[in-house]
Amino acid sequence: MVQGARKIMISAGEASGDMYGAVLAREISALDFKTAFIGMGGPGMRAAGVETVVDANEMAVVGLVEVIAHFPVIVKAFNTLKNILHSDPPDLLILIDYPDFNLRLAKVAKKAGVKVLYFISPQVWAWRAGRVKKIGRVIDQMAVLFPFEVPYYEREQVPVTFVGHPLLDMVRPTMTKAEATTKFGLADGRRVIGLFPGSRRGEIKSLFPVILQSARLLKDRHPDIEFVLPLASSLKREELQPSLDASGLEIKVVENATHDVIQVCDAIITVSGTVTMEIAILGVPMVIIYKVSPFTYAVGKRLIKVDHIGICNIVAGERAVKELIQHDAEPEKIAAEITAILEDTEYAIKIRKSLAAVPAKLGSGGALHRVAQLALSLMRENEKT
Structure with a gap:
């Protein structure tokens, strides 16, 4: 560690957070090369120079029942960061x-x-929405x-800045569609269906079999179609291989090329999450699927006050995709929607x-650069007091 360096802890709990955390660490380093980083993250943040004392890949769970089952791992991670x-x-x-x-970590x-x-x-x-006041008591800037x-946040006088969405800068295919088609071993001129099972192991367990059954139905109805699956950074191919076989x-199965995969697709079956925004930005029709334990769903249905599950639909302000x-x-309905798109x-x-x-509703580019500037501003304020 460079003498006199500032130290920042970053806490990101799953694949999308790791992706943003990696870019953010690089943006901060570009503004202040002496900054050192520690915290919770995945391979992206490690590659960006963050000392990840907690592996975010172990933290990616969704739903009340699922969190309870994973509780010992979560507690251990929390205590590690708390002690630091x-x-x-x-x-x-x-x-x-x-x-x-x-x-909870903010409170500590x-x-x-x-x-x-x-x-x-x-x-x-x-x-x-009543959480805003409590959030304001444990953070300095949102x-x-x-x-x-x-x-x-303004209503509760919590310092807040609209920075825009980082995906505007990050969703960038690295190849032309023709180059990607060749590289992935896809037949030129055939229709391609993307299978996006998510980055959480819980999603893989509950939804990957459904996705594969849907793909089977589609193949029976459209023998000429091909399938491509981008592997999330939080997963290993061997975790999916038995189901694929x-x-x-x-x-x-393609690694480290999600945006190139998206652009070659004519339609996509995807779990709900950040990836729906990446698909939306590249303009590919999709069907979003979502399933949690019956208890989690029953509780969520009573509490959630939005009309859509998919963040791309929430931003669009309409049910842009089913x-x-x-x-x-379930497979029949999923296959029927993809067939309608085709x-x-x-x-x-x-x-x-x-x-x-x-x-157009996500602001302009440079979101993570603005977050990096906020980070340095907060540290400078701290040094003055």
């Missing part, structure tokens, strides 16, 4: 999404006298993705037009 905050406090704690864990940091910057607000606009989030389908939730997330040209065009409105 007490024994060797950083100059700043940056929290990325993952609210249930990160807001505030007691330790550590400034807290929170990037990617908890979805207070979807449920439990950086939000969407302009409609700002008033929720059992499916009897030829599926091209969502199949819980018992509706066979009904007008329907596919309508979806593409709706998705085209999404990037």
